[in-house]
Amino acid sequence: MDRYVSVKDIEQAALSLLPKGARDYYKSGATDEQTLAENKLAFQRLRIRPKCLVGVERCDLRTRALGSEVSMPVGISPTAMQRMAHPEGELANARAAQEAxxxxxxxxxxxxxxEEVAKAAPTATKWFQLYIYNDREVTRNLVRRAEIAGFKAIALTVDTPLFGIRRADVRNKFTLPPHLRLANFDGHLSTKIQSTDGGSGLNKYVENLFDKSLTWDEVKWLKSITSLPIIAKGVLRGDDAVKAIEAGCSAILVSNHGARQLDGVPASIEALPEIVEAVKGYNVEVYLDGGVLTGTDVFKAIALGAKMVFVGRPALWGLTVGGQAGVKRMLDIFRTELEYTLQIAGTPTIADITRDMVRHESAYSKL
Incomplete structure (x- = not known):
């Protein structure tokens, strides 16, 4: 694993190893993929303003998220069908997070x-990403199982009345390979995605299963059936963040779903400041995912108000090249890069990273 010295190295290796269907599914974005590119480019338009001679004898990356201490502010986002990347899939990913x-x-x-993930990584801090199905009993059962298995939070995806148009999946007529199943379900819900009569099998799968009529009232319903904190995942507007909080959410995950839902929306890092400003005065945490590839990206997101960042595709690339060891290598790269960034920027701890540490490039173009 030592030959991989950047997350980009791991990505390039993974893309050369994955079969076409899985590769295109994992890496693609919605329609023209403008936002997919912007998720990364927007970070490049931000400039770090380092402080000099502040004394950096120690470097502490630890932080807390919803009461759980974590070793660094980089977690793993939910991504679907990980056994396409590696035979152990989510189990290897969870073990790597536990190790890190x-x-x-x-x-x-x-x-x-x-239940398999809970058994594989019993001491990891685990969250469960939830879609609300038309059949509320399906949803209720998923939440109950997550509680019993020791998961610590529900990340409710709020940006998906249906899945966006991902042209690669349409061209490939993407389906889940027949030796795999959606393991949280029984019967047709576990195997329906293995076939399609045209277009993306994933879009066909959710067509009549996801509830398009959802409103913020469903968060209140979810609160009524679980004691777990709820994270609103997929928020890009300040007013939506406030509605999520008023409905009972404990945290906001600023995300455009990996740029896979609607092309032309803001990059996650562009939307972050508006949301951080909107939730001032509320006792909530704000996280971010989308486009995070380096330790400096993590630093920039924290400076703009994120408590943590989460990475999805980098974990898939790590899985592909080495299973648990590959994901751990990916996380170690983030850790090392973030340690260097903190020290060179003159911020020995996560709490030292303040808003004035980052400015948009436009502030310098006027000089």
């Missing part, structure tokens, strides 16, 4: 079940 002392988020449409 950070958070693993399990997707509803995973190829390893809630």
């Amino acid at each position: 002392g950070t958070i693993f988020t399990l997707s509803t449409i995973a190829t390893s079940s809630i």
